[in-house]
Amino acid sequence: MMIINILGLLLIGLIVWWFWLYKPREVIVSEGAITVMVEDGTYQPSRIKLAAGEPATIRFMRKDASPCAGTVLFSDFDVSEELPLNQFKSIVLPAMEKGEYAFSCQMQMYRGTLLVE
Numbered sequence: 001m002m003i004i005n006i007l008g009l010l011l012i013g014l015i016v017w018w019f020w021l022y023k024p025r026e027v028i029v030s031e032g033a034i035t036v037m038v039e040d041g042t043y044q045p046s047r048i049k050l051a052a053g054e055p056a057t058i059r060f061m062r063k064d065a066s067p068c069a070g071t072v073l074f075s076d077f078d079v080s081e082e083l084p085l086n087q088f089k090s091i092v093l094p095a096m097e098k099g100e101y102a103f104s105c106q107m108q109m110y111r112g113t114l115l116v117e
């Protein structure tokens with residue numbers, strides 16, 4: 001009985017960690033463009049650090065054929081772009097103020113964050 005309780009607690013801890021605490025690795029863009037892979041339900045990388053006050057180019061490579069992965073939205077900038085399958089698509093974003101900006105697919109299954117500092 002004790003073991004089951006411990007396992008239950010461990011499982012709860014894992015779920016809390018995964019949904020609320022875990023932060024994917026950040027990638028810093030110092031110069032030029034960054035490539036974001038779109039596959040298996042995630043953007044890789046999904047957290048991108050950018051410099052404030054400078055436009056940025058983000059290049060997407062979509063590997064996921066599902067329609068869900070076909071569009072990327074940067075709602076803070078009213079940017080909505082179609083992503084062709086197995087081809088690079090560069091998206092130029094305007095100079096940004098410091099802050100965090102989300103990007104996602106239309107149904108928010110794919111999600112990423114721009115960390116502008």
Ligand SMILES: [Cu+2]
Nearest residue numbers: 068105107109
């Ligand atoms: Cu989606």
